[in-house]
Amino acid sequence: MREQIRRVGRLTGIVLANLALLVALLVVIEGLSSYAFFLKDLVPRLRESNFSHTEYDAEIGWVGLPNVNIEDMYGPGAHLRTNAKGFRNAEDFAAKRDSDKRRVVCSGDSVTFGEYVGNAQTFCNVLAELDPKLETINMGQVGYGVDQAYLYYRRDAEDLDVDVHILAFITHDFMRMQYDKFMGIPRPAMILEDGAAVVSNVPISEARYSMPTWLAETLNSADGLSTMKLATGIRKRLNLAPRKVPGAWDARGADEVQAVVARMFEDLRDYDSARSRATVLVYFPSVEELQQPTSELAYWLSFVESNARRLDIPFINFVSVFAELPAAEVTSLFVDGYHLSKEGNALVARELLERLRDDSRTASQLQ
Template sequence: MRRLITTSLLTCLLLFASLEGMSYLALYVLSTFGISYAPLSASLSDEQRTRLRLRLDEYRTAGTFGSHHPTLGWTVPKANTTQDFTSNSQGIRGKREYTLEPAPDILRISAFGDSFTFGSEVLDRDTWEEQLGRSDPRLEVLNFAVPAYGLDQAYLRYHTEGARFGSDIVVIGFMSENIRRNVNVFRPFYHRLYWSHLFTKPRFVVREAELVLLPNPLSTVSSYERLLTHDREVLAEIGHDDYFYRTHYHPSPFDWLRSVRLARMAWHAASTRWDGIFRADGMYNVHSEAFALTVKIFDAFYREALTHQSLPVILIYPDLGDLDRYHRQAPRRYEPLLDVFKAKGYRHIDVLDAFIQYDRRVKTEDLTVGTWGHLSPLGNKIVADALLKSLQEERRFTRPQIREQARRELTRIQQVMQARS
């Protein structure tokens, strides 16, 4: 009996050692492909604590809390001048101030979106908004974009601040990666590269086929003071509505076991493959929460612009991965979204098409700047030219024509919605 127990124990130890050894080897191989065990932290890091403490100290001494915005999460600081950009007293990029109503002989265009629309990493004069405005004296282009925004925040900025500026054309900017941001509340949950981005954001959910807004969870300075002192509790509360917090794995007391690490990584990969934002081939997953939500936000944004008698134009930016897929002759991962726009008759411009029409052989490094793939001055020029061509082709240069067209489009959309209901 003792020999049987000893043999069984040795067999179990041998199997355990073999399993751990194979798991160790598998983790090593995965690491060579840049895939590592990275549980989502349940608390702030020392670096994040230091950064948040400095911001709170700044608020106590100077009364400013960075770019924090109670409703939108964050925004462009007003009347700000740095080496990178200038903003006016209305929080619009550039030095010029704007009246709420445009002059009768001016076509006003307002742009909303993230850093690609904002023009990060290029000077004010090199953004597509500035270049478009210089192309025709009748054009007035307002840049309401904010770096790191999701489509949800861009829509909310239009709803709360931009709609009152009486624009004739409303440009809805969307970089293809933004589909992830629409299901995110706290950017560090999304990716470790965003460790320093400590402001939370609002997000929408779809309930009974309707958009429901979940307000910004940390809307006050006191809520950030609580984050600093009770970070585990607050992060868990924020994570309740964050896709990445809910679907990612968290630290475990058994993480010292290589087999546990590998199993948790495999489970996460399998679960997000079937209900993830992207399919295994890199295409948008049309059955995901993120895709359905993104379509709903586009619907709401598009309709609201029409309600204010403005003509919406959706601008889709490719990221570096999209440009690489193009050069490999792979399908555009956001193609399902383009299909939705075509089916609904939404006015849209695919910037990748504009790049191809400019020069099929143009290099990615000529179109982009920096590690994030923001548009270069040339890339911005191509966008400006594509928008100008779109405006000229459909002859939307008089305000009465624009308003009549907006009314007709809104009526058409409302009739389609009533028929479906």
Template structure:
């Protein structure tokens, strides 16, 4: 007689259906979580919605098979169904428990929650973020806090008469980068003054004053020129503009260089960048900032004045932060706790899979381009009205930009295209530096060699701008 394979086939079919049913339930739960706060109409027409519908269909089919097997087992009074279900549950529990224990053992506590394999698990924890910065402010141990201070216009600025903890940076009595302690730049000078505004690439992070491109530019132009470096680490395009408006204008420079990198246009869309990112380096900036929005073609400033660090991190919940909905880095789903977050394995899955949320027009890519372009145009107009020559300079921020035309075009260059203004581009000069020597070791700022090449390129741009100036 041939062996009866019917029970074995039935067991295999039932186990397969049970696994598929459980998997479809999990997929549907994850898909719903990925949807965020979007409407169901948008959800169903999205990729996650199609996955949800597929899982729903598989769940329906497997449910029909499982029910049929159950009814059959009841009719013949067989224990086959119960044993198969028990086997399935044991296998699933073993897999889930193994995964849960593995993740929990590999999780470490970080600034904004818990981290597993270099990824911060959702949801992020505001209480931990606030506690981290309160401790930083109390201890005063932050490297940046040794020379940066709160400012009610820009959010933060270079403090007067400061020395950085590592002894690399000094500021003058006026809050301008200086070669050493006790420096005060005279308000009037017989020299032709050039002012620099921008972020850390303009300030000259990770290099001493004598190796920054601002200092090297002054030497390259000759003794009749004086270059004042108003750059501030971490600045966005909007903050650089406000720094010019508030602090540079009273000096009446002959020429103003407005330097920025592509990342700065993204920063312009933020208000609480330090709290919203786990990126290395931003943990030393316990500050909020303002941002501009466009209303009827006019720039309108929000978050004025920005919260002081003490007020910012005394908030009990992230939802208490003013103008939070205008921060492009804020995603409500990153901070909201749900029942699924009780499982660390579920948290890993939800963290690795992107979740969608409604994007308002004020934080869209189009807004990023329009707002930053308007800021640059406003800077050019204001500088000219002050009888200063505006010179915008765009700095490539990594080797990917330097090794060839990137695709898509970096947002910073897209902003310049939209603004329709001419600008200095030292890319070709920096390209002359060997790739391994373009940036400081272990960092992302220009090396002394690259600073020297930037100064070489900008020297020519400055001389050309001065030659074309009618006054």
């Protein structure tokens, strides 16, 4: 009887050992497959890095790299080209425009830049296709906050004939202004000094311009790996500090940023008006904000609307434009929930042109 019990015990032990080995094998396979997908995703990140077409700038953090030509950057036929000034245009522009043309400058972040679509498919370029009289310059840049778009335009469009200036943004562009880094890369921080909006932390050290966006994004995506989750669990049990995410340190308050942006909008209006340019503010939503509006969206949208009225600046609210569309259609207008697809850019261009023509403050500039 005892021998039989021993045999059953040994058999049970063998079964349990094999089950343990099987579970371990499955864990290894799951882990290897996770890392395989992780590494597979790393290759396009290296090629399609947001910063592969930018260069260091001591005043703004980064700007477009001149004369870039990356074929099929965002897919077959979706090329990325910049001109001699680093703008996302295939052609260069003389300081003076032709008398029969009207020039529109589009400034903003990666949505304006047209990440995930080719040069010809950005809403800024489509504007010129819809109205051949228009000459459009795309000064959008990946990762920019509203402050950087403002600074870039003020400096690099100074010598250009411009009739209409479109400053476009998303909610995150205001939130980026709360930090002095973006994805680990130093960025300018604007403050109020004697009532004026000024940059407080330039020149930015070139030596610190060292952590490209793809690396920060890769570190963040690595958090999904099982080993990273295990390490996080152990770290929590041992009460150790979490890995510091680039940009996640003490931030300025939103109210402080609001005061800076309000003064910045006022300065931009006066700057453009003195040069016979019309300023236009444009607010783009994300899919998530359309599906479930956030407190941040309400906070910043209300702020922009009130300041546009106060300063008599044309404001085009694409949050309300997109909200009126069927949910299924809205999804097709975005690539990743934030950036516009080819169809999204086309819709935005059509709506922009109609609004610019209907508003007397901009219509006169386009005649």
